[in-house]
Amino acid sequence: MKEKLQMVDLISQYAKIKDEIRVEFDRVLDSAAFINGPLVYEFQSALEAYLGVNHVIPCANGTDALQVIMMAHDFPIGSEVIVPSYTYVATVEVIALLGLKPVFVEVYPDTFNIDIEDLSSKISNKTVAIVPVHLYGQCANMEPLMELAKLNNLKVFEDTAQAIGADYTFRDGRIAKAGTIGDAGATSFFPAKNLGCYGDGGAIFTNDDVLAASIRMIVNHGQSKRYYHDSIGVNSRLDSLQAAVLKVKLKYLDQYSDARRDVANNYDKAFGESNLIEVPFRSEFSTHVFHQYTVKLSNSVDRKGLNTYLAQNGIPSMIYYPVPNHLQKAYGYFGYKKGDFPTTEDLCSKVISFPIHTEMSNEQQGVIINGVLEYFNR
Secondary structure (H helix, E strand, O other): OOOOOOOOOHHHHHHHHHHHHHHHHHHHHHHOOOEOOHHHHHHHHHHHHHHOOOEEEEEOOHHHHHHHHHHHHOOOOOOEEEEEOOOOOHHHHHHHHOOOEEEEEOEOOOOOOEOHHHHHHHOOOOEEEEOOEOHHHEOOOHHHHHHHHHHOOOEEEEEOOOOOOOEEEOOOOOEEEOOOOOOEEEEEOOOOOOOOOOOOOEEEEEOOHHHHHHHHHHOEOOEEEOOEEOOOOOEOOOEHHHHHHHHHHHOOHHHHHHHHHHHHHHHHHHHOOOOOEEOOOOOOOEOEOOOOEEEEEOOOOOHHHHHHHHHHOOOOOEOOOOOOHHHOHHHHHHOOOOOOOHHHHHHHHHEEEEOOOOOOOHHHHHHHHHHHHHHHOO
16 A cells, blocks of 8 residues: 555545635635634634534634633632543643632543542532543433533533534434533644634634633734733734635535444444454534543453554554553642543553544555454464
């Protein structure tokens, strides 16, 4: 096989839409409206319609999106925010940066998403918010989480950087998009995301008019009118060229999700009968958009050996995340120790992700599948 395998193949994806991208780029370049230009507002409106949410506020990246949401709530220093330890560090670092305390909780061993029972046990009189992370492309179980939050008067901020486009189904049959269920949602448009731009970018979602107005000020230096600053803010904007990319790619997001699911189905079929690998669990209440195809390996499998063997055969694989946040040196001052979250720690030692993206050919999938099975059968 001549073409190099990639975890995400953005070059082949671009080749299919480059004419559309260039038309939108020319609009930006011809107008020189590089910041807060028409393309930003066109994309914003299109994403609001897609998500069925009242407000989308674009910003510079997904980390800023989470930080700005919390800034808008002005929680007292030392307030507690509940967050799973099994997530990318950005979810946690914004909490600590604002002088708040991340209170870590477990995830379920099958979905990798926040454990509602453990969450319930960690609520204290200092708790102000919960940050569920829709990890790897599948929604956390939002209905019982929202019920728990309402009972305890807590805010809910969804981290949907890996699950944009996923649908959550409530018990009564109502369907909502990931990121639109809590008080606010945050996403990243990092290039490798399911909806990614060609640089950094992010957005905040909310149905709360007052919160949206506050967030719009914060991302623009705290000003509602130029040179009149009503609050302490930041400089966090999505530039027009990135908005141009996202406007085009948003039209294809559902198609991209279907392509990822097709790959996942093929992987499931190939690996599902092996007792050495556990394929991703699919919740009945959520669709899965497979930002990553992440499996759990049996205790008898040498994960490092598999990773190395695949690399030697030109097959990439990734380990998300080898060290849980509660054991990261940066958060050692909170006093967590090994053994505090056994499910999370077990996952960190067992999971591995195989390539999945929108442009994968059957031949590419076959090479990856054969490579994994050959390692198991050696």
